[in-house]
Amino acid sequence: MPSQTAGVRRGDRHPLARLVVRRLALSIALLFAVSILIFGGLEAMPGDFATTYLGQSATPAAVANLRAQLGLDQPAATRYLDWMAGALRGDFGTSWASRGPVSEQIGQRLSNSLFLAGVAAAISVPLAILLGVVSVRFRDRAPDRIINLASLAAISLPEFFVGYLLILFFAIRLNLATFPATVHEGMGLLERLRVVALPVTGLVFVVLAHMMRMTRAALISVMSSPYVETAELKGLSALRIILRHAAPNAVAPIVNVIALNLAYLVVGVVVIEVVFVYPGMGQYMVDAVTVRDMPVVQACGLIFAAIYIFLNMLADIIAIVANPRLRHPR
């Protein structure tokens, strides 16, 4: 990148800050592009949509009526700017189905979803790294093979299958957990944790395998580099090689893996919430899609995409900070 080398030549003392700011700007640009995509999708078929919403047998008058009622007869650019200006202030308009403000509904549900994903992350991240290290330490031996096989099986299971298995055994047969996982305001933290135990187990199960496999791959790619071979030939113990030689260089890829999987987790909540009837964003969005409640769909889509883009940006920035080689792109 020419501007980068020019900056260094000018005696730029903050190449790192520069890169981070550039990545930030990129994310914001991306978010705007995504918002246009989410909003523009509806515009691509304006006449069709009212028909789709009402069904094939709707009269032209009813279609025109609906379009006026929903504001679809306004120019697209005007409505996009209105929508975007509202979204930046946290106002996502009015739901077509419930006729209430979307933001009010989303606020509580978003924090419910983040709580669920947060608890799952707190459990799965340390566990995944531990399993990854164990698997590399005993590479191609029994523990590695078992972990590998189990994780291959785990990524093949659909989320809803895992969820219903858990419900059948732990909530119905053994009566250890509660189903459905209903939470409401004013619930104590402990009570809340008890209720989400089952959905969290399901989520952990689903992301753990992905996270662990990626951790293992990141560690192995470091382990097959020549300096690790040198350390091996020097006669160092395997654990020492992993901790002192491989780990510092593997931190960046592993942190990257974790951030990517947190992004995956945020999306993974959708199915788990539906299975456990948990009042979160995912369930709200699925319900809205079923009845074609577009303001809600667009708001949820934008928020999910924003969280996803933010976590991906975080992964990149951590990688830039942790790996000096990425600071000087050729």
Place this chain on the structure above:
Amino acid sequence: MRLRAIPAGAWIGLAGIAAVAICAIFAPLIAPYTDRQIVGGVWEPASARFLLGTDNLGRDLLSRMIYGARVTLAVALAATILSFGLGILLGFAAAVSGGLIDAVLSRGNDLMMSIPTLIFALVALAILPKNLFVLVLVMAVLDSTRVFRIGRAVALDVAVMDFVEAARLRGEGPLWIIFREILPNTLSPLLSEFGLRFAFAILFLSTLSFLGLGIQPPAADWGGMVKDNKDGIIFGISAALVPGAAIAALVICVNLVVDWLLRRTSSLKGGRGDG
């Protein structure tokens, strides 16, 4: 290739896929009842008459499973083939032509990939009419972003090799270069990618159907059958777990085959066999 070189895991995978494929192709011959016929009470337990019991409307679960294999397999396969064709074509085109075409395609692809697949699909399905064609198209377009990346990377790798250079100097056109020079030499990594995408398509289709946005009733598909029978779970009736287990088993089988293909690819490349 020698048959004995195929590991046991891959054999299990191939056998599993073959079994499901046979069920799908010969569904009317194998199934004891049709998929829409109500033949008994609601959620009857497994018996000699109904080997897997009945579902939430009193239809035979086994028959619906067999017909469901047909829908699940066909739709997932169609979506995978479409997404693969689209992704490979655009990926190779980007790699071979370079310049502006490459930049536009790659940035567009980055934009698509910056939205989680499921969320993108939900937004798209909220706007588009509900039918099978739209479903396959949405699945294929969203999934083709991954294939595009792989296709472009692999083609870039191969495009700088001597034999491609030789073909260029010989005066061959871009189509010849793509189909006769690059494609045969990238077949192995692309084949394992196809398997991975197929496994993903099965899971994705099942998830959409489970959420009520995929295959519409009364047609039977495995994801939708989980949705139909999920209310039985509260009463300890495991009818919903049967199609769920079938999806899991099929995807595990596909993954076992892919695992073997990946190993084969990396051993063909030589080197330390991992990385």
